[in-house]
Amino acid sequence: MLLETEGLTKRFGGITAVDGVDFALEAGELCSIIGPNGAGKTTFFNLLTGVLEPSDGSIRFAPSGDGGPEPAVDITAASPNETALAGIHRSYQITNLFPTLSVLENVRVAAQASRGSDSWKLWRNVADFEEHYAEATAILERIGLADEAETVTENLSHGEKRSLEIGVALAGDPDLLLLDEPTAGVSSEGVDEVVALIEDVAADHSVMLIEHNVEMVMDVSDRIAVLHRGELIADGPPEDVRGDEAVQEAYLGGYGREESAEGGEHAEGDAAADGGRRASAGGGPP
Amino acid sequence: MIVGFALYPLAYEALLATPAAPFAEAFLPAITFMVVVLYTGLFAMSFDFISGYTGYLSFGHAAFYGTGAYFVVLAANGQVPGIPGGTPFMITLLLGAVVAGLLALVIGSVSFRLTGVYFAMITLGFAQVIYELIRSWGYVSTNPTEGATVSGDALAIGVPYVDALSLDVGRLTGESVENLLGLGIDLSTTVVSYYALGIVVVGCYFAMQRILHSPFGRVMIAIRENEERARAVGYPTYRFKLAAFAISGFFGAVAGGVFAAYSRSVAPDGTFYFLVTADALITTIIGGFGTLAGPVFGTLFTQGLEDVLSTESGGVATLLREGLPANVLEADLFGVSLELFVNTAVDGRAPLYLGIIFVLFVLFVPNGILGTLRDRLGGTVGKRLPDYLRRYRR
Numbered sequence: 001m002l003l004e005t006e007g008l009t010k011r012f013g014g015i016t017a018v019d020g021v022d023f024a025l026e027a028g029e030l031c032s033i034i035g036p037n038g039a040g041k042t043t044f045f046n047l048l049t050g051v052l053e054p055s056d057g058s059i060r061f062a063p064s065g066d067g068g069p070e071p072a073v074d075i076t077a078a079s080p081n082e083t084a085l086a087g088i089h090r091s092y093q094i095t096n097l098f099p100t101l102s103v104l105e106n107v108r109v110a111a112q113a114s115r116g117s118d119s120w121k122l123w124r125n126v127a128d129f130e131e132h133y134a135e136a137t138a139i140l141e142r143i144g145l146a147d148e149a150e151t152v153t154e155n156l157s158h159g160e161k162r163s164l165e166i167g168v169a170l171a172g173d174p175d176l177l178l179l180d181e182p183t184a185g186v187s188s189e190g191v192d193e194v195v196a197l198i199e200d201v202a203a204d205h206s207v208m209l210i211e212h213n214v215e216m217v218m219d220v221s222d223r224i225a226v227l228h229r230g231e232l233i234a235d236g237p238p239e240d241v242r243g244d245e246a247v248q249e250a251y252l253g254g255y256g257r258e259e260s261a262e263g264g265e266h267a268e269g270d271a272a273a274d275g276g277r278r279a280s281a282g283g284g285p286p
Numbered sequence: 287m288i289v290g291f292a293l294y295p296l297a298y299e300a301l302l303a304t305p306a307a308p309f310a311e312a313f314l315p316a317i318t319f320m321v322v323v324l325y326t327g328l329f330a331m332s333f334d335f336i337s338g339y340t341g342y343l344s345f346g347h348a349a350f351y352g353t354g355a356y357f358v359v360l361a362a363n364g365q366v367p368g369i370p371g372g373t374p375f376m377i378t379l380l381l382g383a384v385v386a387g388l389l390a391l392v393i394g395s396v397s398f399r400l401t402g403v404y405f406a407m408i409t410l411g412f413a414q415v416i417y418e419l420i421r422s423w424g425y426v427s428t429n430p431t432e433g434a435t436v437s438g439d440a441l442a443i444g445v446p447y448v449d450a451l452s453l454d455v456g457r458l459t460g461e462s463v464e465n466l467l468g469l470g471i472d473l474s475t476t477v478v479s480y481y482a483l484g485i486v487v488v489g490c491y492f493a494m495q496r497i498l499h500s501p502f503g504r505v506m507i508a509i510r511e512n513e514e515r516a517r518a519v520g521y522p523t524y525r526f527k528l529a530a531f532a533i534s535g536f537f538g539a540v541a542g543g544v545f546a547a548y549s550r551s552v553a554p555d556g557t558f559y560f561l562v563t564a565d566a567l568i569t570t571i572i573g574g575f576g577t578l579a580g581p582v583f584g585t586l587f588t589q590g591l592e593d594v595l596s597t598e599s600g601g602v603a604t605l606l607r608e609g610l611p612a613n614v615l616e617a618d619l620f621g622v623s624l625e626l627f628v629n630t631a632v633d634g635r636a637p638l639y640l641g642i643i644f645v646l647f648v649l650f651v652p653n654g655i656l657g658t659l660r661d662r663l664g665g666t667v668g669k670r671l672p673d674y675l676r677r678y679r680r
Contacts, residue, residue, distance in 0.1 A: 049518065084520035096518075098511035109508045112501050113520035119501045122533075126501050172519050 001062060001072075002027040002206050003048070003088075003176055008057035010043055010230075017043040019230035020057065025176070027064070030202040032209045032217045035227035036250060041210045042093060044227065045178050048208075049090050050075065050083040063087040063175045085114065087175035091165040093184055093210070097153050103164060104149040108136035110171035136171060143167040143197060159190040166197060170205075177201065179209045183216070195220060218242065226250065288488055294320060295477045315586075315593040317476045321483060321548060323582070323589045326565065328487045329541035330573070330581030333566040335494050336534035338576035339503065340527055341510035343406040345563055346393065346413030347538055350386040352420065352558035354539025355546035357382030360426065362436045375441035375547055379486075383539040390535030394528045401513075410560060417558035433553030441547040443482040455479040455547050483544050490537050494578060497533060506530050510576070568640070572647050574654025583655045591643070592636040 003025040010018040018040045025031055033041050046052040048059060054076060062072035063086060075083050098106050112119055112132050126132075140146045143163045148156065156164065162182055169177055183194050191213070199220055201207065211217045217224060217238070224241040226234040228250040234241050241247055295317050315323070329351050337343045357366065361378035364371030369378065397408045420426065427434040442454045455478070497503055505526050508516040517523050546552050556562065565588075566581070573584025651658055656667070663670035 051518075079522075080514075080517040081520050081522045084518060090518060092515075096512065096515050098508055098515065101507070101511055105504070109504050109516075110519040112504065119505050119521065119526075120529075122497045122500050122502045124501070125496075125499050126504055127499075129501060132501075168515070168519065 001025070001060075002029075003062075004060045005048075006058050006060075008044075008047060008059065009055050010040075010047055010052060011055045016230050018047060018054075018227075021227075021230075021232045023225060023232060023235070025206060025208065027175075027206050029222050030198075030207045030209065030220060031223040031225060032211055032221040033225050033227060034211060034214065034217055038229075039227040039250075040230040041227055042180055043230075045090060045180055045208075045210065048075075048083070048178065049088055050078045050080045053077060061086055061088065061176070084172055087173075088178065089169040089172040089174035089176075090178035091169045091180055091182060093180040095158075095161045095165060097161065097164060097168060099152075099154040101153055102149065103145055103151050103153055103156065104133075104136055104140065106153055106164060107139050107167050107171045108132050110168045111135045111139070111173075114172045139167050139170050142170070142200070144193070159186050159193070162186055162190075162194060163197060166201065170201065174205060177205045177207045179207060181210050181212065183211065183213060191216070291320075291484060292481075295480055315590045317474075317480055319589050319593040321476065321480050323585050324480070324483045324487045325541050325545040325548065326569070326589070327582035327585040328490055328544065329538055329562075330566040330569045330585055331491060331494060331578055332534050332537035332541060333563070334570045334573075334575065334578055334581045335498070335537065336531055337567075338570065338578070339498060339506045339510060340530050341513075342398070342401075342527065342531075343567075344409050344531070344534065345406040345560070345567075346409030346411070347534075347566060348558050348560060348562035349393070349409075349413040349416050350390060350535040350538035351542035351545075351562055352416065352552075352554070353386040353389055353535075354379070354382045354542030355552045355557045356420065356426065356434070356542075357385055357539070358441070358543040358546040359434050359436050359550075359552050362438055362441060363434070365425070371438060375443065375543075379540060379543040379547070382543050383536045386539030386542075387532040387536040390532040391528060394531040398524055398527045398531070410563075413558060413560060413563070417554055417560070420558050421554045431554065433551060433556070435551040436546070441550075443486060443547070453478055453482040455482050479548055483548060486540065486544055490540055491579070491582075494533075494537060498578060502526070502529070507576075568644055570654075572644065572654055574657030574660075577654065577656040577660065580654050580656035587655065588636075588640055591640060595636040595639065 001024050003023075005021055005023045008018055008021040008023070009016065021044065033044065035041055043052065047054050058074060058076045060072050061075045061083075063070040073086060075086055075088075078086065098109065101109070112129070115129075115132065118129060118132070137146065137149070140149055143166060145156075145160060145163060145167065148160065153161070153164065162184070166177075166179065166182060169179070179198065182198060183191050186194055195216055198207070198209065202220070209217070209221070221238055223236065224234070224238050225232060226241060226244070226247050228246075233246045233250060234244045236244075298314060298317060329347075332350070333344060333347045336347075358375065358378050360366050361369045361373060361382070362371070362375070366378075369381070393409060393412045397405050397412070400408055421431050423430050439454075498506070505516065505521055508521070509523050509526060513523055542557060545557075569584035569588055570581045571584070572587055573582065574580030647654065653661060660666055663674065
């Protein structure tokens with residue numbers, strides 16, 4: 001087991017955004033998390049990375065899988081920088097980069113973080129650390145931005161920023177990569193490139209992917225977990241999940257019912273869950 | 287830049303010997319003003335170090351300046367427990383800076399739990415509390431509101447305990463050098479102080495520059511750009527901010543200590559008061575946030591303006607009064623004589639014009655002098671200037 005959560009719960013006031021989720025991920029898997037808006041997907045990521053502290057439950061992480069050389073650690077109360085150093089890195093639904101730095105520096109500074117005490121060497125010039133640059137350059141080649149290395153990040157196109165999001169997450173040498181809607185806002189032609197990048201990255205990383213594009217999810221995932229109102233309602237291979245009745249209900253019937261009987265209450269829950277997500281993802285509408 | 291600063295006194299003296307002297311006196315800052323540029327410039331750099339590079343506005347920065355200044359003065363008077371009266375200035379300067387660094391750790395450990403305007407306000411609060419404390423602390427001197435004065439010998443910059451390698455500083459108490467290295471150049475006390483302080487300031491500049499170009503400096507910039515992401519890629523940002531704040535406080539205190547050594551007296555209003563920080567903020571904005579050297583340009587700019595508009599050493603008002611014929615001075619301008627106009631609207635009115643210029647800078651040159659210059663050149667001046675010169679040489 002690479003990652004394991006037990007009864008993971010997050011409440012915002014009276015609203016439960018993530019509700020008793022028992023989830024486990026094997027090393028090397030690509031598991032997608034799907035669910036309607038406000039299902040608690042991003043909140044789930046925020047709990048795993050320590051941005052939010054769980055109200056209840058626990059998270060355990062074994063960086064090299066079960067029986068590996070590194071022991072499993074409890075990261076329930078870990079801070080974001082601690083989970084990052086433990087090996088969990090993420091990309092963001094809303095682009096969250098270092099806007100005025102060069103593309104190369106974005107990745108380089110992330111690579112530097114995972115190299116222990118290098119960042120505290122006040123007296124050494126940053127150019128002396130060639131290995132940081134080498135790693136960053138290799139990652140830029142992998143995500144197809146090698147030609148843009150010196151470009152100021154805020155001048156990139158939206159699609160390029162989405163790739164760089166993944167690049168910055170990769171720079172920390174993650175054991176587990178959490179990708180939060182990597183295709184959000186990407187044009188239909190651009191999606192194929194992002195999907196290719198995800199498949200490439202998944203070949204040598206364990207990946208959890210939040211995605212709304214269900215067709216794409218069915219294609220790339222080894223496994224799909226479905227969240228609905230914070231609860232894990234289905235978890236299994238894509239074909240099983242596709243036929244699952246509870247999932248159909250959540251995606252189709254759920255919406256129908258929401259508009260009639262319990263519409264008010266549900267909409268409120270969505271808004272609150274979204275609010276939590278916005279606060280953590282740096283503002284802007286999802 | 288540094289060469290320019292080094293040659294300035296000589297050029298200034300040389301100009302005063304030429305027929306252009308009245309204009310040089312009027313429009314170029316005197317050496318006494320340049321000394322002020324040095325220590326306020328260093329203080330502004332230390333302010334820029336934390337505020338311009340991590341994005342946390344340290345509105346209480348005067349606390350560190352004051353700590354350095356008071357420490358040096360009290361140590362010189364033998365009032366700091368454990369430090370005998372005659373301890374060399376270079377050692378007390380360093381100790382004072384360390385004390386300020388520790389103070390920054392204390393203030394920072396509370397303040398960095400907040401961000402944005404709240405951080406600025408809480409650091410300001412700390413500084414004002416210390417200001418009030420110092421103002422009424424009888425131990426400092428018999429009249430603490432007026433501050434304290436160095437009672438002993440002049441303070442020397444150089445290698446401690448080696449007289450030949452030290453220079454006394456101070457406007458009245460400093461050393462003068464006659465016949466420098468047998469070159470026939472005489473340096474007045476002010477010029478000697480200028481060079482001695484200049485060495486300290488340049489040393490601090492290079493030290494800060496080195497830190498900003500290190501991996502640590504890159505983390506500071508990453509925090510400024512996007513602190514959330516900096517945490518997400520694995521930096522314990524709180525610790526980095528705290529360390530950067532301590533370093534900034536250290537150099538702020540060096541500036542204060544150098545000021546104290548030169549002026550030989552410190553007052554709460556000139557050190558711990560929040561307007562001291564405001565001056566640093568203004569010069570940093572005019573010079574360019576996040577450029578380190580920019581604040582020195584900004585200080586040069588504001589101090590130069592002040593010198594030109596005051597009568598302490600030449601200045602426009604003196605030039606006009608002495609240079610214009612009497613009938614012009616008495617000429618009627620909308621019912622006011624020109625002389626009266628000069629006296630009221632030019633003489634000593636630097637803050638008024640500085641205010642106007644500051645507003646214009648914020649509106650039209652938000653990146654400041656150096657920031658805009660770097661944008662235009664596409665890199666730092668040192669790196670890009672040779673290319674440009676080569677282009678013009680062809």
